[in-house]
Amino acid sequence: MPETSDETHYVYILKCADGTLYTGYTNNLQRRIATHNAGKGGHYTRAHRPVTLLASWTFPGKSEALRAEYQIKCLTRQQKLQLIAQTSGQPQSAATTGLPSLQGKGTILPIHSPGEV
Secondary structure, eight states, X not given: XXXXXXXXXXXXXXXXXXXXXXXXXXXXXXXXXXXXXXXOSOHHHHTSOSOEXXXXXXXXXXXXXXXXXXXXXXXXXXXXXXXXXXXXXXXXXXXXXXXXXXXXXXXXXXXXXXXXX
């Protein structure tokens, strides 16, 4: 059954205080990052605060976002860093990421400055 919600869904990558990367899903990006930094987010980030948003992608539906989250979580750290590097500068089509499940499935929102990762 197709989703009918007007809600935006996000997949994001955070950089934790120890330099590790965390990938997650939410429908409210700012609130979720605040929750992570308050120690009430994911179990992993609770012990690795503070976190910084490196990149996020928007999706019109939850199922599309969850598929993209899973695919990103399957990447190596180096592949994730390459994906983040592609988000530098202007917003671009998710089709440019090279991830099949992200192709044509939303917009990449650049968050960090080049060289910041």
